[in-house]
Amino acid sequence: MQAAQVKCEFSQPDAHMAKRNQDPDPSPDKAKVRIFFAEVEGNNDSIKEALKTMVQAMNRAAPVPARVVMNGAAANLAAPAAETGEEPAEVVNAAETDVEAEAPAPAPARKRGTGPKRDHNVGIELVPDMDFRPDGKQTLREFFAEKAPKGDMDQTVVVVYYMQHHMGMSAIGFGHIRTAFKDVSKPLPADLRSTVRNMKKQKAWLNWSTPDAMQVTTIGENYVEHDMAARKA
16 A cells, blocks of 8 residues: 655635735636645555546636526526536526517608508498489589589589579488589599588588588578679679
């Protein structure tokens, strides 16, 4: 039996001692090694194995605490460097990792009038059996040509005036107006409902209790009977 005497001691620098000596804090990746006399007893193989183990221990880097974050709580664990000799890695729970998702680029503003076309007059049906040529009276075509209205509002108030005063209708709806426009071969306003609402709010030419009971107001009558006549003259 042979004996070998080797003593090894590994220690981290004492932070309190460094503070007392007013030395800067030691770097966390450095270690202080002291070698002392040690005694190992055994046969040749066991002594060789013990010396090999001690040499490997001396060549290893001092273990550095690894920072582990689990569910927002931090814990310090010894790095596996003592076993693998590799740099310890910081482990972060993927569930708690904040990843900034790239915001999608804003869609370009759509220019007015470039969107899909929509029929605003859906649901406005023609009214059958309307007679715009009453006996002994001016026809709608003749009255319309006489007034020569230009815009949507002017044309609408003229046909409503004719149905109210020449045809004796007391309740005029959107369907009646559409049928009258067809009789004079004029295109219906793109949004008849909006046109009629504006005639009531902005011009005060029309009034109604329900949309199917429109009537020309006194202001509308004066516009058709006097202002249009004066404008034509």
